[in-house]
Amino acid sequence: AQKVTQAQTEISVVEKEDVTLDCVYETRDTTYYLFWYKQPPSGELVFLIRRNSFDEQNEISGRYSWNFQKSTSSFNFTITASQVVDSAVYFCALSTTQGGSEKLVFGKGTKLTVNP
């Protein structure tokens, strides 16, 4: 069965600090997709990134970066020089096709608070 673990329930940092959100996944599939979504206090869910299992290149988008390591089954998310607007709940998700149908599983989320 597939599983996503976000061990950090809540993180609090001061503005301009760097912060890393951890995501560890479990699957027996060799082909899968990993995602990060952001849920700001307003409540909507916003897609941040998708990575397939064959692409282990790290991704950088502005202050955001993602480190995908198949050897440790991790897909960690780093925010550099955090800002108050980064305060949100962040979800990691795993998509596989176990049994021939797509399964998308979310982690429980990490609540990030960035204080001024």
Place this chain on the structure above:
Amino acid sequence: DAGITQSPRHKVTETGTPVTLRCHQTENHRYMYWYRQDPGHGLRLIHYSYGVKDTDKGEVSDGYSVSRSKTEDFLLTLESATSSQTSVYFCATAPGMWGEKLFFGSGTQLSVL
């Protein structure tokens, strides 16, 4: 952004009453999903649809049913609402290819008293 509308946005109901939540999309996406979000549990899949009249159960489907008679509409019904179904419900859609990102609606806050 994908046009996904959930209705109602808020609802308060009593235990034992049936409740139907509606998700309407204008993107012609093949896949539609219903999730519930609860503190400490993240997002959990209730049911999903991979086409008109094609639906399947998710991990927390007990007490819920769905219907999809048109591509654009996906209904979630709580057959007899219970307090444990108090939650925020999100609808999501995807174009259809496996591994596509999801587009989410704004959510429905449901309170069962």
